[in-house]
Amino acid sequence: MAEKITPRATDYSQWYIDIVINAKLADYAPVKGCMVIRPRGYALWERIQQGLDGLFKETGHVNAYFPLLIPESFIKKEAEHVEGFSPELAVVTHAGGEKLEEPLVVRPTSETIIWAMYKKWIQSYRDLPLLINQWCNVLRWEKRTRLFLRTAEFLWQEGHTAHATAAEAEEETLRMMGVYKTFAEQYMAVPVLHGVKTDSEKFAGAVRTYCIEAMMQDRKSLQAGTSHNLGQNFAKAFDVTYQTNDKKLDYVWATSWGASTRLIGALIMAHSDDKGLVLPPRLAPTQVVIVPIFKNETREAVLKFARGLRDALAPSLRVVLDEDDQATPGWKFSEYELQGIPIRVEVGPRDMEKGQVVAVRRDTGEKVFLPVAEAPQRLPSMLEAIQKSLFDRALKFRKENTFRTNDYAQFTKLLDEPGGFIEAGWCGDAACEARVKEETKATIRLIPLEPQDTEGAPCMVCGKKASVIAVFGRAY
């Protein structure tokens, strides 16, 4: 119930955990750092999968499945890759009652096993591009974990594509960043910045990492999807060459891109409030809940009316009618607010007489009286309005909490109060970036792709000429 949720103003972190636990989205597993995704959380993941998978297929990708276990020697073949992932690996040393000759790593990501297979499958330019995605679980032994946001095991999708030219690989990398942006903004109603990571923040083994970053309600940034141009690094590590159109041999060009159950954390932190979850209608497993209000003598008539409404809505909406007569309507109202169902429809004897229903928006609390015959037309528009309004509100919040300065003292002040995204000049030197991180815990979230005017702007750290305007922020 709502009273169990710590208000955001009191303790934002606790508020988040309270929502995850009380709305029964996830629970702590007996294994350290692992989570159980409960049915309500998984229903969200199913809708996220469905949305993303549709976008992947529209852009020509197909799904496949590669093994969970990767020979340890594979992980070591790409120098930066092994360095990046070694500290987080879980290792199978025994199987079938015997010690294995070579330890097997539980995949933290699948570049190495996939490129070992691509070596078998790619011979000629005719085999390219190869556009494969996989939905699976991965494991990264993290020290500090938080439900959905950072867990030892998580679910994700990882796309792995192979191309004949550097230009095609770059085009694919950018295309998939765009797909993630579309998904975040149009499905999740979460506005995102897109851009490129600095070298110190890029994927271990990538030439270049693009990302989308969203601002949460505590003004911290959350990386919601990454798309990597891997150049020929993995092709060289696994010796994957192809015969070009003009009979030469060249290494294949690669990309990879992923998004995970972390998106559920982003959804929660972008929209929810002190009463519980707030879900964008496009991803809400249930969009409308009908709560009938009756006494014993009106029970049958009201239920009949409510069932008629449900049947009228069912073809176009995901609707549930709560016929339970143990719980009170008031209890149900709080419960469905906690669960984040976008619209609650109340129907009582008086509404019935007037041929109307009351629709209550979860996001604003606004009550609207609707003639029952108009509900099948008007509720879908109301859902669209909620979807748009959540996006607009989040965008407004981000804009209000995005600042620009080239003054390091002001930068640290802004970071602490109010917090947010801070655009600031940066010379491009990793030392300046590292100093900011060490002193303020803020990192460069991304460098925007749009042409920038750096004329006259200094690096906010060293004062030398800025080569870019970077977006800094503290992040999840």
Next chain:
Amino acid sequence: MAEKITPRATDYSQWYIDIVINAKLADYAPVKGCMVIRPRGYALWERIQQGLDGLFKETGHVNAYFPLLIPESFIKKEAEHVEGFSPELAVVTHAGGEKLEEPLVVRPTSETIIWAMYKKWIQSYRDLPLLINQWCNVLRWEKRTRLFLRTAEFLWQEGHTAHATAAEAEEETLRMMGVYKTFAEQYMAVPVLHGVKTDSEKFAGAVRTYCIEAMMQDRKSLQAGTSHNLGQNFAKAFDVTYQTNDKKLDYVWATSWGASTRLIGALIMAHSDDKGLVLPPRLAPTQVVIVPIFKNETREAVLKFARGLRDALAPSLRVVLDEDDQATPGWKFSEYELQGIPIRVEVGPRDMEKGQVVAVRRDTGEKVFLPVAEAPQRLPSMLEAIQKSLFDRALKFRKENTFRTNDYAQFTKLLDEPGGFIEAGWCGDAACEARVKEETKATIRLIPLEPQDTEGAPCMVCGKKASVIAVFGRAY
């Protein structure tokens, strides 16, 4: 191409592998016993998932996700369970650069981790029934593996339900066996027997295991789904009790049920032929492929005609138009036969003039000339006819290869030639069952649920009075 496939009559096992590899359904992974499910195989799995998941949801189940790694001590809590699975476990001993205090087992099945969570979630009869399913990967370190049929890692779904009474658990167990039978027969077009396993063949930890069994073209049996009544075994092992309606405490009753990527193996072996895969239209990722036939001067006109046809079919069928002009039509015909696409539609300049197309059935090779305007109506019926015909053919084959005897000498002869299902009297003694297995490699696949007339029938092994008529067979 077709010429690479070993005929069934020459070597059935090799025929199967040739189809899996040449139709690009799966490939061998670098890790022993593991497979890569390639895009064409995974597209089949996606359709299987979609079909089964729909049936699970219709019967009130929801999906969730539980962790991959299970503390070793959990597996040991149910005596029969640990005995059954110990030899097949893969164990993570190191993670995050350190040796773990307790080794973690990669799930071979999830009863133990799920019942550890159910202990947290179930307090009262109001929390029951709990009807949860999960789609995931599992690992069983098998010595002898075969693509799809038996691999160290495989994908599956596992349902885990909790109930207030023994009767409800039994009802659920039977319901899910029914769901598997419906899926096998109506989606896969594979007729199955259903029944109960003997004690020696049941799931490790179950009170009773129900199953469906299908006959493959080599007359061997393939277990295609199992549904277990677990009684209170796991509730007792994990101390999961609930408060009953009348305020008493009782242990919860459990079921579990699963089906896996093995179903893809069953699909292949039930219907395919020496030219390649034959897929039931309901599960075929592509149902109709259009192959245009043209010369340079007719190319544009034929393609235009073919595109019109594709657009007319697309709303109701999964259709692909092959516009590639490098490969010859003949090459394409063989390729799509190999891939098992149920209907190939040929369109050439002469067909175009006559306003007709040629539709060729993959299962029978039958050619039908259709007025192009009628194709959107007639092709769907043709697909239905194929679906039905595959089922009927498989059912006829099973009937022709099902025998009845109570004579052990005749039994062994029939098993060797022609092979198949043999119904025979059995006294119920495990020793007689074990003797048959040792001497003939045949096992009791199931005991039918329907009331049986055992009057006067002897156990075919010991000659004592038969308590049941069991179905014997050699199996995958």
